[in-house]
Amino acid sequence: MTVRNDWTRDEIQALYEQPFLDLVFKAQQTHREHFDANTIQVSTLLSIKTGKCPEDCKYCSQSARYDSKLEAEKRIAVDKVIQEAKEALESGSSRFCMGAAWRNPHERDMPYVLEMVREVKALGLETCMTLGMLNQSQAERLQVAGLDYYNHNLDTSREYYPKVISTRTFDDRLDTLDHVRNAGMKVCSGGIVGLGENSHDRVGLLLELSTLPMHPESVPINMLVPIEGTPLADVEKLDVTEWIRTIAVARIIMPKSYIRLSAGRESMSDSDQALAFMAGANSLFSGEKLLTTPNAGEGRDKQLFNKLGLKAEKAKPSVAELTIDAMAS
Ligand code: SAM
Numbered sequence: 001m002t003v004r005n006d007w008t009r010d011e012i013q014a015l016y017e018q019p020f021l022d023l024v025f026k027a028q029q030t031h032r033e034h035f036d037a038n039t040i041q042v043s044t045l046l047s048i049k050t051g052k053c054p055e056d057c058k059y060c061s062q063s064a065r066y067d068s069k070l071e072a073e074k075r076i077a078v079d080k081v082i083q084e085a086k087e088a089l090e091s092g093s094s095r096f097c098m099g100a101a102w103r104n105p106h107e108r109d110m111p112y113v114l115e116m117v118r119e120v121k122a123l124g125l126e127t128c129m130t131l132g133m134l135n136q137s138q139a140e141r142l143q144v145a146g147l148d149y150y151n152h153n154l155d156t157s158r159e160y161y162p163k164v165i166s167t168r169t170f171d172d173r174l175d176t177l178d179h180v181r182n183a184g185m186k187v188c189s190g191g192i193v194g195l196g197e198n199s200h201d202r203v204g205l206l207l208e209l210s211t212l213p214m215h216p217e218s219v220p221i222n223m224l225v226p227i228e229g230t231p232l233a234d235v236e237k238l239d240v241t242e243w244i245r246t247i248a249v250a251r252i253i254m255p256k257s258y259i260r261l262s263a264g265r266e267s268m269s270d271s272d273q274a275l276a277f278m279a280g281a282n283s284l285f286s287g288e289k290l291l292t293t294p295n296a297g298e299g300r301d302k303q304l305f306n307k308l309g310l311k312a313e314k315a316k317p318s319v320a321e322l323t324i325d326a327m328a329s
């Protein structure tokens with residue numbers, strides 16, 4: 001099957017609404033056409049600047065607008081980031097993702113993040129950052145420094161979006177994704193389910209992602225982690241099968257993308273996660289913490305991988321590294 005960017009709402013809705021087992025079966029078939037079914041790409045996350053964010057995302061522990069009891073932290077030292085990246089590499093991660101609670105990086109932050117990218121890349125890890133909105137020049141400088149991926153989520157449907165965030169628009173997000181693409185970096189973009197949206201909105205999110213000029217190489221599907229003090233703290237919990245349906249449809253309509261189990265795994269059973277892998281998910285965040293909230297933890301993930309016979313994907317060498325290897329041999 002060729003990769004399509006012309007999906008219609010009706011087609012996606014029909015996929016989403018089919019009987020659960022038919023959907024998961026089709027997703028697993030698609031998955032096996034493009035990927036090794038038992039290999040999972042593993043990333044580690046680190047918050048390099050925590051809290052006091054000027055944005056008003058209603059789900060987020062880091063927004064300065066809500067009293068989430070989170071302790072804010074200034075930018076952490078590059079040495080400390082490198083230490084954490086080394087530990088991530090040793091524990092089997094292939095990618096290191098650095099996140100900052102910014103609306104966008106200021107010019108004064110650029111030397112700091114560029115140095116970090118160069119040093120993490122030099123360890124042999126794939127690099128990823130999520131720093132808020134980027135302009136074209138910032139995207140280009142990050143790419144030159146060695147940034148492989150940029151994470152910037154659409155979060156939800158265009159229609160539901162204004163109920164969740166008012167300080168930046170849906171189109172602002174699309175602009176940042178454009179800048180990342182034009183700079184030649186890989187795109188990591190997905191969303192959150194469980195914000196109080198309905199299935200029409202989940203279909204809307206999937207429609208937006210699958211009709212981008214190029215599909216994101218990585219599509220995180222977060223399940224809301226409710227944070228006390230935020231406006232979405234008490235939203236009704238979404239049934240896990242809706243999260244799995246979202247994953248399965250993402251797998252079918254973006255067949256070559258990595259579909260990432262993201263926030264929310266900590267509270268899920270091993271069998272929920274196994275079902276998500278069956279539905280075509282093939283990457284996750286490992287480690288005790290996401291950015292500010294607890295994650296499943298390395299020990300629990302090792303057990304899960306052993307139980308299911310899964311293996312972690314090795315970091316792929318960059319073109320530059322392959323060229324150096326070829327010259328040396
Ligand atoms: N500040 C940057 C930005 O918003 O682009 C980067 C960090 S932000 C925490 C990255 C993504 O994490 C958000 O777009 C959202 O999808 C997800 N996220 C944040 N808080 C979450 C929560 N409580 N539950 C689930 N996902 C969450």
Ligand code: DTB
Nearest residue numbers: 099130220262263290291292293
């Ligand atoms: C993404 O989609 N999920 C990750 C990553 N991209 C940066 C972040 C999840 C954050 C969950 C809430 C927290 O730990 O603060």
Ligand code: SF4
Nearest residue numbers: 053055057060063101
């Ligand atoms: Fe800030 Fe990102 Fe949290 Fe929104 S999701 S409040 S931009 S840290």
